[in-house]
Amino acid sequence: MNSTAASAYDFRHSPAIDQVGVEERISRLSKRSIKKESKLAALKLALSMVDLTTLEARDTPGKVRQLCVKAMHPHDSVSNIPPVAAVCVYPNLVRVAKETLKGSKVKVAAVSTAFPSGMSKRKVKLEETKWAVDEGADEIDMVISRGKFLTGEYNYVFDEIAAVKEACGKAHLKVILETGELSTLDNVRRASDIAMDAGADFIKTSTGKIQPAATLPVTMVMLEAIRDYYYRTGKKIGMKPAGGIATSKIAFNYLVVLRETLGEDWLNADLFRFGASTLANDLLMQIVKEQTGIYQSIDYFSKD
Amino acid sequence: MAKKKAKEVKVNFKTSWEYAAAPESKDHIRLKDKYDLFINGKFTAPKSGKYFDTINPATEKSLAQVAEASEEDVNIAVAAARNAYDKVWSKIPAKERGKYIYRIARAIQERAREFAVIESMDGGKPIRESRDVDVPLAAAHFFYYAGWADKMEYAAPGKKVRPLGVAGQIIPWNFPMLMAAWKIAPAIAAGNTVVLKPAETTSLTALKLAEVIQESGLPEGVVNIITGAGATGAALVNHPGINKIAFTGSTEVGKIIQRAISGTQKKYTLELGGKAANIIFEDAAIDQAVEGIINGIFFNQGHVCCAGSRLFVQESVADIVIRKLKDRMETLIVGDPLDKNTDIGAINSKEQLSKIKQYIKIGINEGGEHYEPSCSIPSKGFFHRPTLFTNVAQSSRIVQEEIFGPVLAVQTFRTVEEVIEKANNIPYGLSGGVWTDKGSKIFKVTSQIRAGVIWANTYNKFDPTSPFGGYKESGVGREGGLHGVMPYVEVIHA
Numbered sequence: 001m002n003s004t005a006a007s008a009y010d011f012r013h014s015p016a017i018d019q020v021g022v023e024e025r026i027s028r029l030s031k032r033s034i035k036k037e038s039k040l041a042a043l044k045l046a047l048s049m050v051d052l053t054t055l056e057a058r059d060t061p062g063k064v065r066q067l068c069v070k071a072m073h074p075h076d077s078v079s080n081i082p083p084v085a086a087v088c089v090y091p092n093l094v095r096v097a098k099e100t101l102k103g104s105k106v107k108v109a110a111v112s113t114a115f116p117s118g119m120s121k122r123k124v125k126l127e128e129t130k131w132a133v134d135e136g137a138d139e140i141d142m143v144i145s146r147g148k149f150l151t152g153e154y155n156y157v158f159d160e161i162a163a164v165k166e167a168c169g170k171a172h173l174k175v176i177l178e179t180g181e182l183s184t185l186d187n188v189r190r191a192s193d194i195a196m197d198a199g200a201d202f203i204k205t206s207t208g209k210i211q212p213a214a215t216l217p218v219t220m221v222m223l224e225a226i227r228d229y230y231y232r233t234g235k236k237i238g239m240k241p242a243g244g245i246a247t248s249k250i251a252f253n254y255l256v257v258l259r260e261t262l263g264e265d266w267l268n269a270d271l272f273r274f275g276a277s278t279l280a281n282d283l284l285m286q287i288v289k290e291q292t293g294i295y296q297s298i299d300y301f302s303k304d
Numbered sequence: 305m306a307k308k309k310a311k312e313v314k315v316n317f318k319t320s321w322e323y324a325a326a327p328e329s330k331d332h333i334r335l336k337d338k339y340d341l342f343i344n345g346k347f348t349a350p351k352s353g354k355y356f357d358t359i360n361p362a363t364e365k366s367l368a369q370v371a372e373a374s375e376e377d378v379n380i381a382v383a384a385a386r387n388a389y390d391k392v393w394s395k396i397p398a399k400e401r402g403k404y405i406y407r408i409a410r411a412i413q414e415r416a417r418e419f420a421v422i423e424s425m426d427g428g429k430p431i432r433e434s435r436d437v438d439v440p441l442a443a444a445h446f447f448y449y450a451g452w453a454d455k456m457e458y459a460a461p462g463k464k465v466r467p468l469g470v471a472g473q474i475i476p477w478n479f480p481m482l483m484a485a486w487k488i489a490p491a492i493a494a495g496n497t498v499v500l501k502p503a504e505t506t507s508l509t510a511l512k513l514a515e516v517i518q519e520s521g522l523p524e525g526v527v528n529i530i531t532g533a534g535a536t537g538a539a540l541v542n543h544p545g546i547n548k549i550a551f552t553g554s555t556e557v558g559k560i561i562q563r564a565i566s567g568t569q570k571k572y573t574l575e576l577g578g579k580a581a582n583i584i585f586e587d588a589a590i591d592q593a594v595e596g597i598i599n600g601i602f603f604n605q606g607h608v609c610c611a612g613s614r615l616f617v618q619e620s621v622a623d624i625v626i627r628k629l630k631d632r633m634e635t636l637i638v639g640d641p642l643d644k645n646t647d648i649g650a651i652n653s654k655e656q657l658s659k660i661k662q663y664i665k666i667g668i669n670e671g672g673e674h675y676e677p678s679c680s681i682p683s684k685g686f687f688h689r690p691t692l693f694t695n696v697a698q699s700s701r702i703v704q705e706e707i708f709g710p711v712l713a714v715q716t717f718r719t720v721e722e723v724i725e726k727a728n729n730i731p732y733g734l735s736g737g738v739w740t741d742k743g744s745k746i747f748k749v750t751s752q753i754r755a756g757v758i759w760a761n762t763y764n765k766f767d768p769t770s771p772f773g774g775y776k777e778s779g780v781g782r783e784g785g786l787h788g789v790m791p792y793v794e795v796i797h798a
Contacts, residue, residue, distance in 0.1 A: 016588065017591070017592070018593075020761070021592025031644070032645055038323050045321060231627070267321055
C-alpha cells in the first residue's frame with residue numbers, strides 16, 4: 001500500500017451525500033418496531049457486539065481487570081448471556097487486559113496514534129501502534145489526522161493509515177474518522193473511502209471525546225460507503241459507531257440501519273461493534289426483563 | 305477471475321434476525337354494521353334502500369355495509385346543501401366559518417389513531433403512511449383553510465370575491481381521508497356548501513369524518529356525504545343545482561365529466577392521472593436518490609397520481625442505480641397494512657390488482673426486463689410485489705400509460721436535452737422529480753418540464769400551502785394554497 005493506490009481512486013469524487021435525504025431515511029428506519037422474540041434476539045446480538053470501553057487517564061489496572069471480567073461474564077445469574085466482543089483500553093493497559101482475558105474469545109482493542117487528537121508525528125504513531133501490538137492488542141483503534149483531511153491533504157491521510165496498517169501486523173485496524181470534527185456528511189463519506197482504500201478493517205465514527213459522537217445519519221453514510229466498497233472490491237469492511245449509544249432502544253436503531261443496509265453478513269461482532277461503556281448494562285437490564293418479566297433496578301447489575 | 309469474483313458479491317438480506325409482527329391494535333375501532341348517507345347533519349337511510357359491502361383488501365372480509373345513494377338521494381343532498389348555503393353559510397360572519405373548520409381539524413387530530421387504523425383497514429395502505437402522512441396532512445388542510453375563512457377579502461387584492469354556492473365533490477380511493485380534506489376544507493372556508501362522494505371501495509373514513517363534522521356542530525347541510533359508485537357520481541355531476549364540480553380520479557372519468565358539464569354554468573377542477581418522470585443525473589447523491597425513487601413509486605402501493613412511475617437514469621450511473629434499487633427493494637416489507645413495519649400494504653381492490661397484473665404481462669410481452677424482489681406476500685388479500693422493468697422503450701405501453709400500482713419503468717439517457725424531451729413526451733403532466741447535486745441544473749431542467757409539481761432532490765412532499773395540479777391530461781385547476789381556494793369563488797371586478 002502506498003500513495004499510488006490512492007491515485008487509482010480520486011477521493012475528491014466520492015459520491016455526494018444529501019443530508020436531508022439521509023435524515024429522512026433515518027427517521028423512517030427509526031420507526032421500525034422491535035418486539036417480542038425479535039427484541040430479545042436484538043438485545044443479545046447487540047451485547048455480543050459491544051466493545052466495553054474505558055479511556056480515562058485515571059484508569060487503573062484494577063479497573064481494567066474488572067472490566068475484563070464483566071466482558072467475559074456480563075451477568076452470570078441469568079443463563080445464555082453472551083460475552084461482549086472486546087475490551088477497549090489505552091496501550092499501557094493492554095497487557096493487564098490481555099492477561100485477564102486469557103482463554104476467552106474476548107478481544108483486546110487498544111487506541112493508538114496519539115489518541116484522541118492524533119496531533120503527533122507519524123514516527124510516534126507507528127511506534128505507539130507497534131508497542132500496543134507487542135503488548136498483545138488484537139485490534140488497534142487509530143485516529144485519522146483531521147487537520148490534514150480538512151486541508152485537503154487526502155494522500156497524507158491515506159499514507160498514514162496505510163503505514164499504521166503495516167505497523168499493525170496481524171492486529172485488526174479500526175480507523176476512527178472522528179466524524180464530529182468533519183462537519184459534513186460529504187466529508188464523512190470521503191474519509192470512509194480513504195480509510196477503506198488505505199487498508200482499514202473497520203471504520204469507526206468517534207473517539208468519544210468529541211461531541212457529537214456517533215449518530216445514526218453518520219453511521220448510515222459509513223455503512224453505505226462500506227456497501228459500495230464491497231461491491232467494488234469484494235472485501236467486507238466492519239463498522240463501529242462509538243460514543244453516545246447508551247440505551248437498548250438507540251442500539252436497536254443502529255441494528256435496523258445495519259440490517260437494511262448491509263444485511264446478514266454484517267450482523268455479527270466480526271463486522272459490527274458498538275463502542276460503548278454504559279450500553280452493556282442497559283442491554284442486560286432489558287434481557288433480564290424479557291427473560292423474567294421483571295424489570296430490576298440498576299443496583300442488580302455490576303458497574304465496572 | 306475478477307469478473308467471476310464480482311458476480312459472487314451480493315448483499316444478503318435474508319437475515320437471521322427478523323422483525324416480529326408488530327400489528328397496530330384495532331381494539332378501539334368501533335365500526336357500525338351499516339352506514340347511512342350523511343345529509344343535512346343526520347345519518348339517513350337511502351331512498352334506494354340499497355347497501356353494498358366495503359371490504360378490507362388485506363383480508364377480503366367485509367368491514368361494513370354502506371348506503372348506495374340513488375338519484376333521488378342526490379337530489380335531497382343537493383337540496384340540503386342549497387338550503388344551508390342560502391339560509392346559513394352565506395350569511396354567518398366569515399370568522400364563524402373558520403371556527404367550525406378549526407374545530408374539525410382539532411377533532412381529526414384527537415381521533416388520529418382511529419382514522420389511521422380505519423384508513424388502513426378499508427384501503428389497504430400501510431399504517432405507517434396513514435398514521436404519518438394521510439391523517440396529519442388531512443388535519444393540516446383543515447387548519448390551513450380555516451385560516452383563510454375570514455381573510456378571503458384579501459385573496460384577490462383590489463377585488464371582491466364571493467362563494468359559488470353548492471359544490472359537488474367526487475374523490476378517489478387512493479387517499480380517501482386526505483382527498484376529502486383537500487375538497488371540503490377550501491370549499492367551506494370560502495363559503496360554499498358541499499355534497500361529497502367518496503369512492504365506493506373506501507367510504508369509511510369519509511363517513512367517520514361525517515361523525516366528526518356532526519360533533520363539531522357545523523350547521524346542518526353545509527357538508528353532506530353520500531356514498532355510492534359511478535351512477536351516484538354521475539347524478540351529482542349532472543344535477544342542475546350544482547355550481548361547481550371538483551373531481552379527483554382517472555383521466556377517463558375526468559373527460560366524461562368535462563363532456564357532461566360543457567354548455568352549463570358549472571365551474572370545475574379536475575385532478576387526473578399522471579406518469580411522472582423521476583430523473584437521476586450522474587452527479588446526484590445516489591443513495592438518497594434511490595430512496596427517493598422507492599418513495600416515489602412504492603408509496604401507497606403506487607396508487608398515487610403523482611407517482612414517479614417513469615425513472616430516467618443517466619447512463620454513466622445506470623448500472624449502479626439499478627443495482628442499488630434492486631438491493632433496496634429486497635428490504636421492502638410487503639404485508640399486513642396494520643403492521644407498523646409494513647412498507648407496502650394491500651392493493652386497493654381485486655380489479656386494481658388484475659389491472660396491475662395485466663400491465664405486467666404487457667410489459668413482459670413488450671420485451672421489458674422484469675424484476676421483483678424475493679419477499680413473500682400474504683396468500684389471502686390483494687397483494688403485489690414491488691416491480692421493476694428495465695430495457696423498456698418510450699413507446700412501451702408500461703411507459704406511456706398510468707398503471708396506478710407498484711411498477712417502475714426504467715429508461716436511461718445521455719444528455720439533458722434528451723431527458724427533457726422524453727419526460728415531456730407523454731399525454732400527462734402532473735408531477736416530476738429531478739435529482740442532481742448541481743443547483744443550476746435543477747433550475748434548467750425543472751423549468752422545461754411541463755408538469756404541475758416538480759420536486760428536486762426529494763419526492764412526494766405535500767403541504768397545504770402548496771398548490772397541486774396538472775398540465776395536459778393530468779387535469780385542470782389547482783388544489784392547495786391560495787390557488788386551491790380560488791376555484792371556489794367568483795372574482796368580482798368592481
